[in-house]
Amino acid sequence: MKVPFVDLLPQYLNLKDEIDTELMNIISKTSFIGGTAVKEFENLLADLENRDCAVGLKSGTSALILALKSLDLPEESEVITTTLTAVPTVEAIVQAGLKPVLCDVDIDTAQISLESVKNSINSNTKVILPVHLYGIPAPIKELHEICIEKGLTLIEDVAQAQGAFIDGQRVGTFGLISCYSFFPSKCLGGFGDSGAITTDDQDLSEKIRAYANHGRTEKYVHSTVGLNDRIDSIQAAVLKTKLPLLKLWNEMRNSVAKKYLEGLKNTPGLILPSFTSGSTPAWHLFVIRTSKRDSMSKFLNDAGIGTGLHYPIPVHLHPAYEFLSYPKGSFPVAENYGDDVLSLPIYPYMEESKVDYVLEKVNEFSYMDISS
């Protein structure tokens, strides 16, 4: 049996008529930039995310950069984030002209360590930028309290966790600004790159909208030097059609995750994903840990099962980020994660037989390994 790491086709096939109609509509109107699709998508997104404003953008990376830029912070202001994340989180801080201050992660949840955050705060700290990694909520309530107490801004990187909840509250509703990616494999994915910010601050949202549109505040008037970071209409049309199904798709991810958690709970040599009891993860990724990562990965791949690594190298150990001066050993927990993480296939409409096959093969490898 073949089990791909992700299969996006069923999402499309389930909405084929609606998506095709929307796309033909854009094409026949030749309305490729802006227009009603973008407006409608932004309105739906703001409603879904329980926010007053949403601005569609070119990517999750541009959402992070523009969110940070909109704060008009002095150069070299420090932004605290996790080293165990997709590189764009940290890249965005640098591209916004600010200084990333990296933190280690909690050994159980892989989320940014509160202790590490507290130890990193100094007079230059202006922003805390947690990532809800793998779709599991970061300790966002505690971070929100720290921000209030210390007068810092909270920006959430929700790229992997759209639709996750913590204690009944949707992630992405805690920070001043929240940043989303609609990279095709994300919980809500487009047909290419796109992203968005949400916020309840109308002024900030307008500032970000203008910045992403060459600094234009009204027709023919450019008030700031901006750039072109707009969402395009084709992405907006696809996303507005898919968005009503996000809840269902996250439930489908959740039922795969539940089967994995149950089917692997006694498997020797594995550490399973862990989250606080009040959390409902969005399960963008299902990441297990094993000291036999490379051999298990090969075994699964040979059996026709796709796997991923998120992330084999924490950001501080990439050559591009050497200048941040965090040598190997700076963040031991995140570095250990890098050595033993393995992501199993998870996606909406994943057939039960495929989930069972993954379980069978992970168990086969693990029991074979202890008996040898």
Ligand SMILES: Cc1ncc(COP(=O)(O)O)c(C=O)c1O
């Ligand atoms: C946590 C996180 N932040 C930011 C991004 C950047 O999003 P995009 O690829 O849409 O620029 C991603 C996507 O890879 C991500 O996973």
